[in-house]
Amino acid sequence: MKPRNGRRGGARQSASLSQKTIVAAALHILDSEGPQQLTMRRLARELSITPMALYHHVRDRHELLLLLVASRSRGRERPILPEDPRERLLAAAQLLHDVLAQYPFLHEILASPDLLAVSSLWVMEALLDAAVDCGLPLEEAVRAHQAIWHFTVGVLLIRTTSHQHHAELTRPTQRERVFATLSPDDFPRVSSLADRWSSLTARDTHREALEDIVEGLLGGRPAHPGEHG
Known part of the structure; x- marks a missing residue:
């Protein structure tokens, strides 16, 4: 049957x-x-x-x-990071971006401690270790990690949301419509950039901004490889 x-x-x-x-x-x-x-x-x-x-x-x-x-x-080889502490910190920060960027379900990765631990715990360790080797006490290294983390998450969320929003649009964006009506007397700086704003902000400046952030976090600190305070 x-x-x-x-x-x-x-x-x-x-x-x-x-x-x-x-x-x-x-x-x-x-x-x-x-x-x-x-x-x-x-x-x-x-x-x-x-x-x-x-x-x-x-x-x-x-x-x-x-x-x-x-x-x-699974099976992905972890890259060998530079020996120079500053370069290692920068490379680890870039890795954080690259690891998170591979997940299309980014919002849920960020909202779940379980998912986050699986995806980037080893990058967190590399970031903290590099920051300490750059001369930061461990507590300050945590703050440096958080600054880099918040910047990276912001970049990825804005990029993901923007791409999705623009893919669904069949009209000019609200910003484009507002910029087209700005008074130069009231908004001289913004109005002077209105017709170039989209092209100026379309370029991916993540790496350049990341270098600025790392430089600002470390300032003129000398690196002390191997010191883990």
């Missing part, structure tokens, strides 16, 4: 699922449809199973994201 409504066949298919298969399907949705579409229901449809069957393999979206973070990190 054939299975009614295909349920037995569906059960067999669910039993044959692996986390590797689930991760591959989730990555496909991320790449083709974006993070907003990655729901447990959408993933179940991609795998041709019921959402309930999917929950037998992945507890919830949080566990799914943990699997995705692990899949992006």
Whole structure:
């Protein structure tokens, strides 16, 4: 007798699922449809199973994201950082940006301590170690890490949100419309830049700003490699 409504066949298919298969399907949705579409229901449809069957393999979206973070990190060689402490601090700060930028579900990475620890804990260690070797006491190294962290997160969130917003726009932005009506008498600086603002701010200046921040954090401090106060 054939299975009614295909349920037995569906059960067999669910039993044959692996986390590797689930991760591959989730990555496909991320790449083709974006993070907003990655729901447990959408993933179940991609795998041709019921959402309930999917929950037998992945507890919830949080566990799914943990699997995705692990899949992006697995087998990736950690780069060798420069020996010079300042250059190492700068390289580690750039790594923080590059590690976080690879996750399209960035907002959830930032909101979850679990996901964050998996994705960037080793970069945090490298940042702190380089800052200490640059002469900062450990407590000041933590503040330096936070300054670099906040800057990096801000850059990535603004970039991600801006790209998404502009992709959906079919009209000039609100800023462009406001700039077009500015009075030079009231806003002389802004109005003089109004027609060039988009081109001036479109360039990726992350690296240059990062160098300025590191220089400001360290100032004229001499490096003391190996001193971990």
